[in-house]
Amino acid sequence: MKDIARQGMSIKVESMDMLNIQIKMEAHASATYLAMASWCDQNGFFTSAKFFHKQAEEEREHMMKIFNFLIDAGGSPISPEITNINHDYASIVDVFESTLDHEIAVTKSIHAIVLKSREVGDIATERFLDWFVMEQVEEENTIRDILDMISVTGTEGVGLQMIDDHVGNWIE
Amino acid sequence: MKAIYKSQFYALFQSQQERCFYIDFGQKTVRASFCQLLALRQKVLSIEIEDHFDSDLNQHGFELLQLCNKEHLFILNTHEVLDLKQLIQNGFVQLGISSTEEILMA
Numbered sequence A: 001m002k003d004i005a006r007q008g009m010s011i012k013v014e015s016m017d018m019l020n021i022q023i024k025m026e027a028h029a030s031a032t033y034l035a036m037a038s039w040c041d042q043n044g045f046f047t048s049a050k051f052f053h054k055q056a057e058e059e060r061e062h063m064m065k066i067f068n069f070l071i072d073a074g075g076s077p078i079s080p081e082i083t084n085i086n087h088d089y090a091s092i093v094d095v096f097e098s099t100l101d102h103e104i105a106v107t108k109s110i111h112a113i114v115l116k117s118r119e120v121g122d123i124a125t126e127r128f129l130d131w132f133v134m135e136q137v138e139e140e141n142t143i144r145d146i147l148d149m150i151s152v153t154g155t156e157g158v159g160l161q162m163i164d165d166h167v168g169n170w171i172e
Numbered sequence B: 001m002k003a004i005y006k007s008q009f010y011a012l013f014q015s016q017q018e019r020c021f022y023i024d025f026g027q028k029t030v031r032a033s034f035c036q037l038l039a040l041r042q043k044v045l046s047i048e049i050e051d052h053f054d055s056d057l058n059q060h061g062f063e064l065l066q067l068c069n070k071e072h073l074f075i076l077n078t079h080e081v082l083d084l085k086q087l088i089q090n091g092f093v094q095l096g097i098s099s100t101e102e103i104l105m106a
């Protein structure tokens, strides 16, 4: 039997399903960071606002990377529906702590896809995700460093404004 | 034409010459390219069967299914939806692009 389905697609459907969920997650992250940029701007943290603008763009690039991989692999990428974007934060510390939680959730999700693709013998998907695994280490590290800087600076007096200025060090 | 998988109500075939698939829905047979088969899979597997048991979410227990870029329209009841999910999951395993575990779960 000629393998028409295999000729049509280079990856396993299970991997495709999980990558479509990941597309949605990256889009959700992008929208969340845009909401954070809005919060920072409205609360006078203009450098942090810039930082989150850039993060939002990066997350969209992540989404497109997966989207294009699915196209290259002959799969069917789904344009995601995004709802439930939080715009309320108690403080700038709350913003960055939520960011770290968000990045950790993304890391876990990527790792789950790596393990699943390995389980179904989908080497192409597993290798494709190498870049994302390393990217997540960097993302988590950046936010951790910012949280460390925040705890060293302290939030008393001019601390908050100093924190915002320092965030500029993490904008490339 | 080669039979890939038969469920209780439906059957999936592959045509080597035409490089496409046929799905026998009983009252009509639908021709689908591989991409259309992927789209059909997406639609069928994303049907929330739990909604069929909630009179607020799905009052009559029917599902409208549009296939092949709006070329076909089917109205399926709960049994037919479950059977079609079965056909899709097992069919893709037979086609060699889905892991065999899914067949046990289905």
Ligand SMILES: [Fe+2]
Residues within 6 Å of the ligand: A026, A029, A058, A059, A062, A106
């Ligand atoms: Fe990301």
